[in-house]
Amino acid sequence: MKGNMEERACELATYIIENRATVRAAAKKYGISKSTVHKDLSERLKLYNNSLYLAVKEVLDENKAERHLRGGMATKRKYKGGD
Numbered sequence: 001m002k003g004n005m006e007e008r009a010c011e012l013a014t015y016i017i018e019n020r021a022t023v024r025a026a027a028k029k030y031g032i033s034k035s036t037v038h039k040d041l042s043e044r045l046k047l048y049n050n051s052l053y054l055a056v057k058e059v060l061d062e063n064k065a066e067r068h069l070r071g072g073m074a075t076k077r078k079y080k081g082g083d
Contacts, residue, residue, distance in 0.1 A: 013053070
């Protein structure tokens with residue numbers, strides 16, 4: 001996903017907002033690193049489109065608050081074959 005970094009940041013933000021996706025999921029979909037996604041969203045997007053930045057920040061903050069739960073569920077599935 002080469003090209004204009006500001007456009008890429010907007011596209012990533014839109015994807016994350018629409019799908020309530022994680023940084024990892026967005027990186028996988030667009031074939032770029034998690035670091036690039038994070039930099040695009042936290043630095044570039046903030047300067048380029050602040051309203052979109054604030055919207056995606058809500059989703060990312062929610063994901064951050066829930067990640068310990070998702071990690072626990074993944075561990076449970078791994079060792080118990082559970083839900």
